[in-house]
Amino acid sequence: MFSLTRQQALHRVYTTPSPCLYVSAHRSLVTDLKATLKSVIPARRERFLKVKKELSGKTFGDEKTSIGSILGGMRSQKSLYWESSMIDMDKGILFHGKTIEECQAELPQIPSISGSSEINEMVPEAMFWFLLTGKIPTQDQITGLSRELAELGELPDYVKKTLDNLPATLHPMSQLSIAITLLNNESKFARAYEKGIPKAEYWEHVYDDTINLIAKLPQIAAKIYHNTYKLNRINGDKLDYSLPGKIDLTKDLSYNYANMLGMTQESANINGLTEVQSQDFVNLLRLYIALHGDHEGGNVSAHSTHLVGSSLADPYLSYSAGIQGLAGPLHGLAAQEVVRFVLEMNEALTKENNGSTQYTNKQIKSYLWNHLNSGRVIPGYGHAVLRKADPRFDAMMAFAAARPTIKEQDPTFNLVVKLSEIVPDILKEHGKTKNPYPNVDSSSGVLFHHYGIKETLYYTVIFGVSRALGPLSQLIWDRILGLPIERPKSVNLDTIIKNAK
Numbered sequence: 429m430f431s432l433t434r435q436q437a438l439h440r441v442y443t444t445p446s447p448c449l450y451v452s453a454h455r456s457l458v459t460d461l462k463a464t465l466k467s468v469i470p471a472r473r474e475r476f477l478k479v480k481k482e483l484s485g486k487t488f489g490d491e492k493t494s495i496g497s498i499l500g501g502m503r504s505q506k507s508l509y510w511e512s513s514m515i516d517m518d519k520g521i522l523f524h525g526k527t528i529e530e531c532q533a534e535l536p537q538i539p540s541i542s543g544s545s546e547i548n549e550m551v552p553e554a555m556f557w558f559l560l561t562g563k564i565p566t567q568d569q570i571t572g573l574s575r576e577l578a579e580l581g582e583l584p585d586y587v588k589k590t591l592d593n594l595p596a597t598l599h600p601m602s603q604l605s606i607a608i609t610l611l612n613n614e615s616k617f618a619r620a621y622e623k624g625i626p627k628a629e630y631w632e633h634v635y636d637d638t639i640n641l642i643a644k645l646p647q648i649a650a651k652i653y654h655n656t657y658k659l660n661r662i663n664g665d666k667l668d669y670s671l672p673g674k675i676d677l678t679k680d681l682s683y684n685y686a687n688m689l690g691m692t693q694e695s696a697n698i699n700g701l702t703e704v705q706s707q708d709f710v711n712l713l714r715l716y717i718a719l720h721g722d723h724e725g726g727n728v729s730a731h732s733t734h735l736v737g738s739s740l741a742d743p744y745l746s747y748s749a750g751i752q753g754l755a756g757p758l759h760g761l762a763a764q765e766v767v768r769f770v771l772e773m774n775e776a777l778t779k780e781n782n783g784s785t786q787y788t789n790k791q792i793k794s795y796l797w798n799h800l801n802s803g804r805v806i807p808g809y810g811h812a813v814l815r816k817a818d819p820r821f822d823a824m825m826a827f828a829a830a831r832p833t834i835k836e837q838d839p840t841f842n843l844v845v846k847l848s849e850i851v852p853d854i855l856k857e858h859g860k861t862k863n864p865y866p867n868v869d870s871s872s873g874v875l876f877h878h879y880g881i882k883e884t885l886y887y888t889v890i891f892g893v894s895r896a897l898g899p900l901s902q903l904i905w906d907r908i909l910g911l912p913i914e915r916p917k918s919v920n921l922d923t924i925i926k927n928a929k
């Protein structure tokens with residue numbers, strides 16, 4: 429008698445449409461594309477979820493890949509080569525095997541001007557040098573690199589003009605990706621490729637483009653901030669697009685970024701910071717940009733940069749793709765979402781308390797439950813790889829702890845700290861999140877907020893200035909090592925079912 433193999437039986441179970449779905453698809457009067465799509469969704473969704481539920485634990489044929497991984501964002505699948513950093517799910521990020529504390533102790537810092545803040549931080553230039561070479565740079569090497577970046581920092585006119593003409597309503601991250609894409613006009617790699625250079629020479633041009641891009645990011649970012657939020661209207665309708673501070677060739681990248689934002693004593697000092705506060709803000713940028721530079725290869729921004737670069741698109745186009753991935757709320761945009769969430773919660777609970785900010789933990793918990801029950805995530809919590817509090821979160825908190833006035837004077841900061849004590853237990857009780865602890869995005873925006881950068885939608889742009897460090901250093905290595913175009917195989921549900929083992 430004809431008998432089905434186990435594979436065929438499985439295939440039949442998952443491919444026979446349920447009678448009611450069959451009927452409803454027949455009955456619908458399909459008149460346009462969207463309606464047609466709508467009519468096929470229920471059966472296809474039901475089948476997908478059934479396969480996901482029942483076959484996730486199985487492997488695809490004789491391969492090690494689990495079906496859960498194919499259908500679930502390739503979580504924990506080892507399929508990318510990345511040298512500069514690796515996440516240990518309990519220890520957090522290790523840069524060439526070194527913890528954040530070790531990097532802070534070993535990487536060069538830039539001493540503050542005397543009379544100002546005594547606490548200094550590692551600088552992004554040193555982190556970039558370390559990520560790219562695996563070697564700890566000397567102070568002199570860093571001074572030289574800072575100078576080189578400062579000399580390349582000025583934007584070409586066409587980039588400035590394009591940024592000046594973008595609508596202020598355009599999200600700062602979209603502006604950032606546009607400006608980076610425009611710089612493809614400068615690409616030495618694209619020009620050299622057009623001429624036809626040997627593969628062994630690719631990396632040198634990718635290196636030059638990378639340095640040029642990293643150098644220009646602070647001015648792009650400062651311009652986006654001023655164009656979007658701080659434009660001065662003069663003479664009625666004439667707009668002043670100039671930045672409140674310039675690039676100082678003797679200074680490091682973070683100082684120059686702060687200067688162009690107008691946050692130093694030497695610039696317009698737009699928020700009226702004291703000398704110590706503006707030194708601290710520069711140090712905040714140094715720490716933040718160094719810390720956020722790399723988080724192994726699988727995160728969306730790093731992976732997008734690597735993927736697009738694998739087609740031999742130049743570093744500008746590749747990193748612009750990375751920026752677009754960073755702009756998603758489950759990734760870098762969480763930096764803005766956290767502060768928005770905290771401010772909205774504060775407003776709602778203050779209102780509920782008839783104008784008093786002395787609301788209770790019980791009220792906070794109930795607010796969090798309402799938020800979760802409405803199907804939304806709590807921004808700044810959870811992680812795809814980490815299974816403990818993000819050590820970058822701890823490092824940012826340590827920055828704040830070393831400056832006691834932050835805690836003494838800033839209720840928003842204190843609310844973020846309070847949430848970090850309350851949310852993990854709520855998420856554990858909620859029972860879905862694999863990591864209920866705060867990630868790096870919980871801590872960063874609120875510190876920028878503290879120094880007067882209150883425009884929440886801007887925070888991820890600062891992330892974008894940083895994230896260039898790791899993915900672009902890996903891109904240089906991709907070309908040194910001649911890595912091929914990335915092209916994994918995709919499979920449809922029928923094939924998955926047929927091959928489930």
Ligand SMILES: CC(=O)SCCNC(=O)CCNC(=O)[C@H](O)C(C)(C)COP(=O)(O)OP(=O)(O)OC[C@H]1O[C@@H](n2cnc3c(N)ncnc32)[C@H](O)[C@@H]1OP(=O)(O)O
Nearest residue numbers: 758759760762805806807808809810811812860861862867
């Ligand atoms: C720099 C960075 O990118 S750090 C991450 C920044 N992003 C955020 O802070 C946004 C909030 N966090 C999240 O959405 C997630 O934790 C992510 C995107 C970071 C990781 O996603 P995943 O690896 O899929 O997490 P995980 O496996 O724990 O998810 C399981 C379930 O818990 C839910 N979950 C995860 N984190 C949270 C959270 N913070 N709040 C509520 N629910 C959550 C997921 O949405 C998922 O629900 P589902 O089964 O209904 O789809």
Ligand SMILES: O=C([O-])CC(=O)C(=O)O
Nearest residue numbers: 722723726727728812813
């Ligand atoms: O690693 C991730 O998936 C997200 C993250 O924290 C980062 O990219 O910094």
